[in-house]
Amino acid sequence: MKSKSKILISSIAAIIAASLLAVANNENNNQDVLAAITKSSVVNKRVVKPRRQAKAYAVKNKPVKNVKTAKKPVKAEQTKAARGGSGDVLKPKVGTRPQDNLYLAVNSKWMKKAKIPADAVSTGSTDEISLKVNRQLRQDMADFADGKKPLPNIPNFDKAVELYKLARDIDKRNNDGAAPIKADLAKLEGIKDFADFNAKAADLYNNGMDLPLDLTVSPDMKNAQKNALYFSSAGTFLPDTSSYKDPNSQKLLAVLKKQSIDLLKLAGVSETDATTYAENALKFDGILAKNVKSAEQNADVTSQYNPMSIQNFKAKFTNFDIQQFLKGTVGKEPDQIIVTDPKFLTNINQVINQDNFAALKGWLIVDFINGAAGELSQKFIETAFPFSQAIGGQAKLPSTDKQAFSFVNGDFGELIGIYYGQTYFGADAKKDVTNMVNKILQTYESRLQNNTWLSKATKEKAIDKLKSLVVKVGYPDEQSGSYKNIQITPASQGGTLYGNDQAMTIESIKENLAQLFKPVNRNIWAMSGAEVNAAYNPQVNDVTLPAAILQAPFYSKTQSRAANWGGIGTVIGHEISHAFDNNGAQFDKYGNLHNWWTQKDYTEFKKRIKAEDKLFNGIKYAGTKIKGKQIVSENVADLGGLTVALQVAKSEGDNLRELFENNARIWRLKATPQAIKTILAVDVHAPNPLRANVQAQCQDDFYKVFKVKSSDGMWLDPKKRIQIW
Incomplete structure (x- = not known):
């Protein structure tokens, strides 16, 4: 309510x-x-x-296939390496090579055909699920x-x-x-x-x-x-x-x-x-x-x-x-x-x-x-x-x-x-996604344990926070009680909207x-089970994965495991990474704003955050320049999510090409110029195409999988590739 x-x-x-x-x-x-x-x-x-x-109810989806390049792809030497890839990500260009622009290579055909509904401001993966x-x-x-x-x-x-x-x-x-x-x-x-x-x-x-x-x-x-x-x-x-x-x-x-x-x-x-x-x-x-x-x-x-x-x-x-x-x-x-x-x-x-x-x-x-x-x-x-x-x-x-x-x-x-979850969310999907969550948590713990720039003391605190994190999947078993005192007066009794x-x-x-002098209710869900969304709440140290997002292209039992890791896997990793972004890292396992870092480790952490800020800052998009500071926390989470999902997929022997392609697919978006301008002014996330491309540019596996060379548009100098978690 x-x-x-x-x-x-x-x-x-x-x-x-x-x-x-x-x-x-x-x-x-x-x-x-x-x-x-x-x-x-x-x-x-x-x-x-x-x-x-x-947002969304469960539907059957066909397996996600590798993106085919055109018979006459754009030649690498015609492009220049750039943050976010070469070319204009707002203009579809069928035949773009993933080595030059991953987002356009995956999404150009969709972008050409996609129509923004007249009563909407955008269409994309989440919008399409929401319509359903x-x-x-x-x-x-x-x-x-x-x-x-x-x-x-x-x-x-x-x-x-x-x-x-x-x-x-x-x-x-x-x-x-x-x-x-x-x-x-x-x-x-x-x-x-x-x-x-x-x-x-x-x-x-x-x-x-x-x-x-x-x-x-x-x-x-x-x-x-x-x-x-x-x-x-x-x-x-x-x-x-x-x-x-x-x-x-x-x-x-x-x-x-x-x-x-x-x-x-x-x-x-x-x-x-x-x-x-x-x-x-x-x-x-x-x-x-x-x-x-x-x-x-x-x-x-x-x-x-x-x-x-x-x-x-x-x-x-x-x-x-x-x-x-x-x-x-x-x-x-x-x-x-x-x-x-x-x-x-x-x-x-x-x-x-x-x-x-x-x-x-x-x-x-x-x-x-x-x-x-x-x-x-x-x-x-x-x-x-x-x-x-x-x-x-x-x-x-x-x-x-x-x-x-x-x-x-x-x-x-x-x-x-709750109605949506009870009616349309399957037990098999919940079990499978919960298994994915556990694998990501285990891998995240391993990554923290093997981290090369954290001291033992900070590692222990970070792992303790990770182990205390609660992941909520699907929908709440009980409602919060907010509605018990509400009475709706029907029209027959003179009621109006x-x-x-x-x-x-x-x-x-x-x-x-x-609620001022009462204890905090830590069981309240951050969002409805019918929402195509996910969230991390630092004050409760929990992640919410609503039932509605657990469908293609984010997740489907009928698409490849690699595609699922590139979809919901990166989302799960993203939300967990918020516990360790520039904001979440300042909260302890109980959700308190409390410094649990050694001074040396936190100084190094801030250096890496600044580098992530710099990586995005000033990129030209839709006629304006990106503000790195405004979007840095979400970029840290994107980076962490993709990195940990990749490691899990590699441990299972999955096709990493499918992972990268589906990660680009979940970000597909077509919006009105007015909407883009407005979102850029206030949103704390990077524009969708950059979330796909820039984060991929920071992954060494991307260069190996697609054989990206220094002359390609997606090339980013190894010294500029950011790794935090």
Whole structure:
């Protein structure tokens, strides 16, 4: 269950989802990434438990075959060695040799034929699986709603079905118009002045309205068994603070301004007031953009851990009544609060003050109307589309049934994941993948034991952490209990989609804050079993492999063992490697931010991290240059995942050519130019083609398997090949 569907990019929830909960982008669906980005603080709501979308059901797949080169391949001497291979990885070129560009050699035929669905921003391996699973689950949900299928024996599942009925009933939503939001919109419009805002801020927060600041309860990074209170900033309207330097930024903001005015007019606000609100909202957004962290800065998880006493924290505020706000939200104050963005706190009085009140009020209203639009009529939905369309390049809106399922899956993802796992995930696949996990863990331990640059003391600590790591495969046996207090009011009793979602939001915020003085529940899964994804959580030291990702091209009983190692094998290794990337390596086996390294070993480790940063930094992609620092943790995990999967495959005598080819295959992606630009601004992963090519360039086995020469495009000087784990 989510708290609010508005994801504030700089909030602790987004931080945990995007960086602390190091999620691999090969699994991470680009539709979801863009959904989060384009709905930054505008069309999403505050998230305590991030919204997820279901992805994939089991299908039979043909064995993966070696990629055939064309009769007239590109001659090696026509190319030049480069990081990421020669040629433009965004342009398919059938006949490319794997020696020159592995990604293009494997994926060019697919790239030429692949079509991005009109209601999507990309297509690729994860997107294709997601389409299949969503299609199946949408049909199942419709059958449950129509009484064609009996409800599964899953507690609270009936609530998901009831909400789905409301979501798909577009006729009722059209008839309701703006009525469901009138009371909440009136609350915001009724804020008279800054003093009135101070008096009402806690109530606004408790009722799910976004504020420029946020409070979230999450495990304390230095004591992961205990929960802590985190303070963070709101996100910006554009994807990232760096987006405001783009020449196109003013055009995007103009689209948002017009969209917001049109939405407010639909809700009954006069054009004059709507225009004033929108103009003021953009002013306040500009203030925020100058005072919050960028995605690149947030890539360093430890920079988000800035504990201070509650008294010192409160002393920072001279304008906003933080004492009253804490009393009205948290109630009993903790002794300590953790600040994720010190810059924002330092400048808090320049952001929230009497002089900025009109701008702040406009921001509250614009944020609200854009966030609520998707829960109202078709006219509201269409009116709220231009901004996300401009950000992501999506040609048209998804159908009502797709939107309805996506909405319900966002609220009840855990339950839908359990249903998916129980219905479509086979015991044989779970047994086989678990066996693969154990082999990778054993090989990883061996690699640590035989590591040449670590001391004995650090090796022992690393191996101890590895042995303590828990791997969750498939779906949870039991639900977390988040849904027991939720009640869905059906249409027959006057219920609306917005009203029920708002009630869930309020309950979720209440539940999250109530965890402050309670021990951490370490059994909660990082994501739904129906998600095509995988994750490592450093604060629990566990890996999650949802059932939905365990199918081709990532995994299939019908494709070769080597292909499986190149697919799910590298994913498993990737997530385990997050325990030892530049962020995860700073957490111990218990999930605490604690230094377990010798000083000499950590100095060497940082040298290797810097080399990985340098390896990617400055590579030209889609008209821009890659920021090595922003993506270094994911690159370390990619490198570790491919390296350990290769070693396991070699020990089994598998065909390494098939491994490399399928690893390139899982990264195939075709996206709109807008989506690519947006993802590059905020994502902590390297672009998919580079994840395939650059990591392969670091493997000596790649050169042996494909007989790569120094004159080939994929050649990388041995001195520049990075090895960490």
